[in-house]
Amino acid sequence: MLLLHAASLSAAETPIPAAPTRWATDTAGFLTEATRADLDARLRAYEARSGHQVVLWIGRTTGDAPIEDWAVRAFAAWRVGRTGLDDGAVLFVMADDRKVRLEVGYGLEGQLPDARAATIIREQIVPRLRGGDRDGAARAGVDGILRALGDTQTGQNLVGAESEHQRRPALGLFQLIVVGLLGLIFVGFLVTHPGLAILLLTTLASGRSRGGGGGFGGGGFGGGGGGGFGGGGGRSGGGGATGSW
Known part of the structure; x- marks a missing residue:
């Protein structure tokens, strides 16, 4: 009996993975790489614009642990959002469990309350998953989250550099x-x-050539080395919504 009880506890305590080093992570091969890369670029650009961290994380299963409990623990362990603001959100998709969870930090609950999170899952994500459109479901979910947070640049493909003509406004x-x-x-x-x-x-001409270095000065979560978020947030209190397909 003791062995059975210990095995049950072990199964329930599903290990939380190390903090992701990208904004869109797919450990289950759920999405095409093109879609994952595009969503990663879009979420990274959104954080640069707003400061809010919105993350997509796709795995296989939470084991015997309810996805709600698992998501709260992962959110806290990864410290999503900024210190004192807790302005992060994570869209979890568990491929084998066929479950979706949108975990919302305290700092974003005003813009993304439970009812709005449930609507995004119920109307945007689940119907597409039931229809077999995994890429479309992930895109629609991310679009719905960013739109709820007031972002006006949802739905844009950000993979690859823009042309010089696109970047420069007309005179x-x-x-x-x-x-x-x-x-x-x-x-x-x-x-x-x-x-x-x-x-x-x-x-x-000489001055222009000397000043043309440019380029990015770092990147990644938390702005330092070592990967992972390290943002200092991580408080969600279970805010968000869950769905299944």
């Missing part, structure tokens, strides 16, 4: 006039003082 009429006037002034200067004009062009 307005006033800007075109200013550019034209500056061009005329420079042409006049070139005619009257050609040596100084060439020297000025050379100086400007």
Whole structure:
């Protein structure tokens, strides 16, 4: 009897994985890699814009532990959200259990209350999962969460760099006039003082090439080394919703 009781406790205490190092993690091969990478990029970009951490984590099973209990423990262990704000949310999908859990930190419960979380699962995620559209379910779930949090850039594919044309806003009429006037002034200067004009062009070109380093300065959860969130949050109190398919 004691051995059976110990085995039961062991099964119930499903180990919590190490904190993920990405915003979208699929340990069950549930999604196509293209979809997982796209969602990862979108959630990373959302955190950069808002500071809120929204994470998708897909596994196989929580064992005998209810997904609600398991999700609370994982949320706390991973410290999702920022210290003192607890502004994080995790969408858990358990492929073998056929269950979904949206765990919401205290700091986001005003924007993403239990009723709204339940609606996202019931209307956006579960119908697509029942229809076999796993990628669509994950995308719809992430879109629903970000939309509830007030994000206006949901549904955008962020994998790969944008073109230079997409990143640059079109010049307005006033800007075109200013550019034209500056061009005329420079042409006049070139005619009257050609040596100084060439020297000025050379100086400007040299300064531009020296200042073009750019690039990202780090990244990943928590801003430091070692991976994992390390955000300092992790308090959810069981807020959120659960569904199954």
